[in-house]
Amino acid sequence: MIELVLIGAGTGHPDHLTLQGVRALQEADLVLIPRKGAGKEDLAHLRHAMLARHRPGGAVVEVDLPERSRDMPYLQGVEAWHDAVAAAWAAAVDPRQGGTVAMLVWGDPSLYDSSLRIAARLGWRTRVVPGITAIQALCAAHTIPLNSLANEVRVTTGRRLREQGWPRGCDRIVVMLDGDCAFRTLPPQGLTIWWGAYLGMAEQRLDHGPLAEAGPRIEAVRAEARAAHGWIMDCYLLALADQP
Structure with a gap:
């Protein structure tokens, strides 16, 4: 069984992680770092900086995320995009190993974020650790x-x-x-x-x-x-x- 832990990472300051979030990072077997393409490398670098401070040396996998198609009606495009992102997450994790997979989510996973909707597509047990919201x-x-x-x-x-x-x-x-x-x-x-x-x-x-x-x-x-x-x-x- 895979457990996905979505950890609210605040809005960019490494100290926005709560003590609960730090503990969840340290206890995870694997951390996924999303990469959103050229020009947005800062978002991955900041996550790596948080890991270097709070979880040095742990297993990390970077995941290239697809972009949402602008050629579809908005809601249809979002649904197709979420399907593609869920597939990218799943491809980065070996289901035979199981364990806890953590992701640092910008802001709070409960507020205007797609992470929970994407996670629901995977069938993994999901847990949210709240953080500082925008x-x-x-x-x-x-x-x-x-x-x-x-x-x-x-x-x-x-x-x-x-x-x-x-x-x-x-x-x-x-x-x-x-x-x-x-x-x-x-x-x-x-x-x-x-x-x-x-x-x-x-x-x-x-x-x-x-x-x-x-x-x-x-x-x-x-x-x-x-x-x-x-x-x-x-x-x-x-x-x-x-x-x-």
């Missing part, structure tokens, strides 16, 4: 609370924000998985944004302010950073009120 890291970096007093927060994606606009019934939203600055599709009047990229890393970028003023700055910085690094991970909090 939402926590964003609020900490800006020293703000997530919600306004006695109000809810909606977590959504850039695609849904573009297609459906501001969700009803809340005065704050967290937007993740936004590759095209969906905030620019909103009327900026009365909106405040807190944005962060590469949270927890040396390359961390932050900006905040009224959306009408901060939005163009964020677009420019985001484009520059992505061109420089070949990839970017960012998220942001939008609020109807001016005060946190």
